[in-house]
Amino acid sequence: MKNTVRHVVILGGGTAGWISAAMLVQFLGADTRISLVESSRIGTIGVGEATIPTIKTLNSSLDLGEQHFIRQVDATFKLGIQFEGWGGKDSLYMHTFGEVGKDQSFCPFHHYVLRARLAGKDVDLWDYSLNYQAARRHLFAPVRSGPDMPAMDYAYHFDAALYANYLRDYAVSKGVERIDAVVESVRTDPESGHVTQLHLDNDDTLGGDLFIDCSGFRALLIEQTLGVKFIDWDHWLPCDRAVAVQSGKLASLPPYTRSIAHPGGWQWQIPLQSRTGNGLVYSSREYSDDQARAILESGIDGDATTDYNLIRFRVGVRERPWHKNVVAVGLSGGFLEPLESTSIHLVHSALLRLIWCFPHQGISRFEVDEFNRQVRHEWAQIRDFIIAHYHLNNRDDSELWRHCASMELSHELAHKISLYRETGKLLRECEALFGIPSWLQVLEGQGVRPGECHPIAAATALEEVDDMLARLRQSISRPIGAMPSHAQFIGMLA
Template sequence: MLHSQPIRKVVILGGGTAGWISAALLKKLLGEAVAIELVESETIGTVGVGEATIPPIQVLNSVLGINEAEFLRETKATIKLAIRFENWKQQGHQYYHSFGAIGKSMAFCHFHHLLKRAGGLDDESQLWQYDLNYLCAEAGKFAKIKSKDPIIDMPYAYHFDAGLYAQYLRKFSEKLGVVRTEGLVEQVVQCQQSGSVQALVLKSGQKVTGDLFIDCSGFKGLLIQDTLRTGYEDWSHWLQCDSALAVPTERHEKTAPYTRSIAHSAGWQWRIPLQHRNGNGLVYSSSHYSQQEAADILMSNIDTKPLADPKLIRFQTGRRYQQWHKNVIAVGLASGFLEPLESTSIHLIQSAVVRLVHLFPHQGITTDIVDEYNKQSKVEFEQIRDFLILHYHVTERTDSQFWRDMRAMEIPDSLRHKIALFQENGRLFRDQNDLFLENSWLQVMVGQGIIPKDYHPTANSMSLEYIEETLKKIKAIKADPVSKLPSHDEFLAHYCKLGK
């Protein structure tokens, strides 16, 4: 038994998105059984660039009981149907990774095998013609489609102002009974026998005690690293970008319902549309760009007026060896960092807290609980890591040393195996609990230029004429709703007035 006392009080160090998601979800689900106190200081800024999300955030908001219209209004949020990747395969090329299901799969036969047999997969652009999310993203359309037919389901996520989201969750959490304490940590008090954290002593002299501590102190990792020295697994040999510059700009006249990811010669640029502004940034390798070169590239590739000077963020891609150690759990940037190429940063916060809820050590912390938490965290980080590496490694770009290095690098065996299976005949197998479904791996592999050599033999159970007629019908079904939907901006204007 690592901590034999029942967990009656949880202390969260750090606010921001990580801290307030942790506070809101734990208090909502655990109620009066556990007291929660969050310690933060307004003098410490947050990174605040994680403005794009993926669909599981809807589950989080639903569990919390958040009204979607109010949420969109309060956080200046927009709808996200997809990410558009530009210049990743080669200069001038683009493809989408959407949240939708492409086509319609048959029993034991994924849709792309039918498309391959009919010759449509050899022209990669054909794949997305069977995706409603893509069609609506290109047309700038969105509305909630009320249909029981899953073929026209349109999953979505959000772009939002992370700072406003944290403020929104703070108000929500405090109404539930979370106690917020303002202050900077002067000292961390540990048990002399076990090394577990017992209290935080603030500069004001106030002492905040607890049974379980959640470290949301950002890259610093004040508890998990500075105090408990858990160590860090460095993945920068695979994901070489180690810096980012972020700058807000004025909003566009029309709000795109997708994120843009634009590859440059040593990194990539994000463009995220919000209701009140745009989020822009450049993720880059400092071994290939100086900070000034990066700033010049970023500022010359924004298309609306900047609202501030670029903000520099330094990071090291990787993860804590132990994200739960003794009675401390690292959440958010304190637990590790994976660049926001696939908008997974906020999801990793959500996932970490949900994992804690499932394994919550009500009667005390045991080795088995901690080991299971760390095992699941490790697998989750590694699966997302592989998906990000795929974008960099599978490319036809040779126009810079950065991209030549990416093409030539050794990749994890787990990723090499996935690529080989797909290259052979389009086989896609989702690892257990992998965040990304087969449809995501399909879009990125095909988008980056991997076209399977063959298709699965079950596609031969149907005649070519039948397959071609089926493809034609599916394409028509997918395209039919687009013309009937309002524009993204029209949807936001109407919907945000609801739920007041």
């Protein structure tokens, strides 16, 4: 007979631990005891200061009001990511979160842009992105989509430590038990192999039915105790280190993240209300740690306000993120470099899946298998999206970029790129995180130019296409003309 799950123990705080605690207590707290063990003596690696629009769904599910959230976590708004030097040394484009244009019946909008281009017209795809037009002017205000108005989606930049504390206070107020201690040893059942107890440095023991491993790269439960294999993806994503530092606030507040390509990796810049987050993701085959620090130091705006933090990592995912009665969430379950700001989303989606198949009446092999299948599938889809950025480069200034341009891709990614290059068609796979607008902007931004457009667009008179494009440009210009600066909008919420 299966054992019921009435007590969940979360090992590790930080963003992953406290998102887990907040979501579990919000949706399961009435029937489930939830304890979280973290040590104030052990630091955490924040899972990122930049997010994607699913963060709004997470906050909404916890009933976190946006204005209060903005104030508490030093947040700013994010309309997308600006990629500098990825297609080539002088290239620049933006992956924005909103729609690009407005799709027509049976024919995606971008095919009309292709139609105009194939007729010899110079048409910029981003002229039809409301997000881009606001972002490049450093403007922000929510705008509702309409018949002739592209949707304007957004996410946030924020202080990851403040967000973890914000969720900690939320979770504890709802009944989560917080235990400040270090785990000295882990006990398992000799027959089932399940984790049964954590022995703490305060001489207490903590038993549980289900354990959530948020212990970061240490992976104390999922790897050190249960020995679950890590699937390494460094042959596709060869960067294996990062150095991070904070600097003062920017003179102007851009509502986007910057991703700046370097010969040995790429640099991020994340604008918050009171400071700026900076970092350099790099391959240790290209840069020494001292070189990476010097490159980052020379590339930040203003002076550093914190010490430089070196992070070593492996890119990949656990073979079984859920094994026996341990579920790995956050860095213990895997790591994808923060190029597309997916770290917090992956924590959120893991908890959504866990809640969906929560083992109240005991752990079912079928639910565990389905959880693991879905997690691995989502990670692989996001992995391929990140790989596309590296692969579609036109740089020749280091072995890193030459390797990425020539490496063999997964069948799915190779097919997606070839399909777009030959036909202009993009298809969204079932439940894929990144949809057609995202893939379109990355492929377009990194120089992939289709050789044809959809037959419906091809059959449309060029004069009709010109009129459609002109109307869209005009509809976008109206809200842009009335929009406050990003800094002004933040000030209205203070």
